[in-house]
Amino acid sequence: MTSSVETATGPIDASELGRVLMHEHVFVISTEIQQNYPQEWGDEQHRIDDAAARLRELKESGIDTILDPTAIGLGRYIPRIQKVAEQIDLKIVCATGLYTFNELPHYYRRRNTSDADALTSHFVQDIDQGFGNTGVKAGVIKCATDKPGLTPDVERVLRACAQTHRETGCPITTHTDAETERGLDQQKIFLEEGVDLTRVVIGHCGDTNDLDYLQRLLDAGSILGMDRFGIDGYLTTEQRVEVVAHLCEKGFADQLVLSHDASCYIDWIEGEVPLAPLPNWHYLHISKDVIPALLQAGVSDEQIDTMLVDTPKRFLGSQSLGGY
Numbered sequence: 001m002t003s004s005v006e007t008a009t010g011p012i013d014a015s016e017l018g019r020v021l022m023h024e025h026v027f028v029i030s031t032e033i034q035q036n037y038p039q040e041w042g043d044e045q046h047r048i049d050d051a052a053a054r055l056r057e058l059k060e061s062g063i064d065t066i067l068d069p070t071a072i073g074l075g076r077y078i079p080r081i082q083k084v085a086e087q088i089d090l091k092i093v094c095a096t097g098l099y100t101f102n103e104l105p106h107y108y109r110r111r112n113t114s115d116a117d118a119l120t121s122h123f124v125q126d127i128d129q130g131f132g133n134t135g136v137k138a139g140v141i142k143c144a145t146d147k148p149g150l151t152p153d154v155e156r157v158l159r160a161c162a163q164t165h166r167e168t169g170c171p172i173t174t175h176t177d178a179e180t181e182r183g184l185d186q187q188k189i190f191l192e193e194g195v196d197l198t199r200v201v202i203g204h205c206g207d208t209n210d211l212d213y214l215q216r217l218l219d220a221g222s223i224l225g226m227d228r229f230g231i232d233g234y235l236t237t238e239q240r241v242e243v244v245a246h247l248c249e250k251g252f253a254d255q256l257v258l259s260h261d262a263s264c265y266i267d268w269i270e271g272e273v274p275l276a277p278l279p280n281w282h283y284l285h286i287s288k289d290v291i292p293a294l295l296q297a298g299v300s301d302e303q304i305d306t307m308l309v310d311t312p313k314r315f316l317g318s319q320s321l322g323g324y
């Protein structure tokens, strides 16, 4: 059965996704600050060309697609992503959803009635009609739960994502704080809302080597995002590789996906990527360093393909299979 996946350059067949990094940003931007203080961002065309060059290099390293989970709250601007995507062969899957650790933007706070949450309306619109007038449709739904946990607004975002998923069949990918086991909070809300947890990537699971926590998430059926290779502050690459190799050995390769959570430009930290404090935090670390290290640690070529090709295809291609 064929199934299509929406990308920044239009729908493609899921079989064309190839090797996928399942959590990479192109730009992470504090929009209102950049609009008022544009000196650091500089020339728009330069930033677009720089992103295209970095993604072309990624394609040459053997990666065919990235899932860019840049939702509202992270500076998403699809017309700019389109300009990058038009220059390159690598495919970019874009996200609806909202990223907050605490509160919603004021825009949404009063726009909620018992049968119509403005969040859900926007998310469904991004999936069914596309982002604004771009013609680009969302291929995934994104939300976040960090140290503050299920604040009232975070819970509202999670429920809106779940309802959007049920209405559209679009899969969900998340940000979590692994140390405080936020993935379990997300699974609880999603289950209450009737989400099939096999259609959810619990993000940033690679930030911990607490195998009990990871096992509980796996047992509930979700896919684990081993998706922050290069962010050494949580775990080093060596430690991250060890956890992935262990879970592969236990037979869970088909519930793991790989990524860096890197970007071409992120204004949260001063400087150009790769940032001085995080030399491995760039798009090429997995292709150049992590895959050889995984093979060295006993992971098979077949398991690498499962994590980079088969599971992303199953996850992203499931939207048009119906069943909801």
Ligand SMILES: [Zn+2]
Residues within 6 Å of the ligand: 023, 025, 069, 175, 261
């Ligand atoms: Zn991210």
